[in-house]
Amino acid sequence: MMQLDVVREKVVEISGRGAGEVRVVACPYRICPLGAHIDHQGGTVTAMTINYGVLLGFVASDDAEISLQSGQFEGVIRFRVDDLQKPIENPENINWESYARGAVYALQNFGYDLKKGIIGYISGVKGLDSSGLSSSAAVGIAYLMALENVNDLVVSPVDNIQLDNYFALTGCNITYRRRVDIIREFLSAKRLPVLFYVLQAVKMHQVFFVMCILEENLARRAEHYFSEMKRVVKGRDAWARGDLHEFSQLISASGRSSILNYECGSKEMIQLYEILLKAPGVLGARFSGAGFRGCCLAVVESGHAEAAAAFVRAEYEKAQPELVSKIPPDRRVLVCEPGDGARVI
Structure with a gap:
């Protein structure tokens, strides 16, 4: 039923x-x-x-x-x-x-x-x-x-x-x-007026100058913000052209920047991200959410979806056997398609 x-x-x-x-x-x-x-x-x-x-x-x-x-x-x-x-x-x-x-x-x-x-x-x-x-x-x-x-x-x-x-x-x-x-705590930090200015008010030609006056970790976060904004625009245009390969490469770049520049993600999620990138037919991947828990998403060629799912199941179980044992087998990997909007039936 x-x-x-x-x-x-x-x-x-x-x-x-x-x-x-x-x-x-x-x-x-x-x-x-x-x-x-x-x-x-x-x-x-x-x-x-x-x-x-x-x-x-x-x-x-x-x-x-x-x-x-x-x-x-x-x-x-x-x-x-x-x-x-x-x-x-x-x-x-x-x-x-x-x-x-x-x-x-x-x-x-x-x-x-x-x-x-x-x-x-x-x-x-x-x-x-x-x-x-x-x-x-x-x-x-x-x-x-x-x-x-x-x-x-x-x-x-x-x-x-x-x-x-x-x-x-x-x-x-x-x-x-x-x-x-967290945002409120961040806003109360001494350095945030500068960072907040960077993220919401700086013109693109001013970015390099302002990032130079930030401490290294804050500069990396600012780098993620501005590079991700560019990826969104490029991704929108790639999707409009039907260029799924470029769109997916941008997704993977977003995932790397989240880890290296924004410094988020847990060991378990980063392992899953890396396994997905090696799976057959996967064009791109990143965290779905902040990367501390939840799942990863990947774009995969439709003809390779089941093979990719089998690869991820097997490889992630090797990497995280205890964690995988707690996840119902039919929920470890989901093969999805784009859906419709919310509606009353």
Whole structure:
């Protein structure tokens, strides 16, 4: 049975409604082939959805109550859309319920009138939460779109992105909150006014001069920022020309710069990156996410996809046998294709 049918049947079971009443939000995971570590410093990135993601089946409640179950987490969530939601101050209190509450919180704070809740069942791809594929963003967008649907709200894709960012940055997503905390700490450092100036205000002909006055490690980070900005532009143009080889080489260069200039990545992730570059048919690779956990992405020729996957499985198990043993066999390597945008089915 297809996952979509499973989600629909589960909603019928928990709501007591007919199958014809069930709607499903399909929200894909996404990758960022180019634009590593520069988005939170005013940089431009590329983004692409893949054909894996989150499905949220739902029907409208008879009142303002939200009732949710999950395919990955136990328990039932119940709260009301007319309850005033607040940011979560203690990170230890953040759980899967927080994303649903966060969606309500964002809509409330942007002035949207919510009268109806949802009865829903949400399910993602097992083992891909916290994997560097923006699974938390997919969940957040799914809840927003379901609530908007049952409340007859017309919200543009751009506005939904802003809503998702709003509740992610104000208390419902610990990963993004920690990123903001790090940026704030960085902003308080003595040298940051110079670096911040470099990253957001310097004209390209001034870059060399300003980098010369930075300490070596900060100069390397600035080098990553500006070189990555160039790679994004070149990658956009290569993609438009259909030049997958150049696009992929830029991805690999981004990965190298992340390691050498931005100094991120763990031993385990760097090993995976290096193995991917040796796999048959792989044209380019880099971290998906910051490189401290999660996964790596690679562009591979379609005719070599299975051979590349087999190579990576075997070689990474040799390099990290204990780590690999903790990953379900069917989730160690995923062969993906570009996907569609978020939509209500």
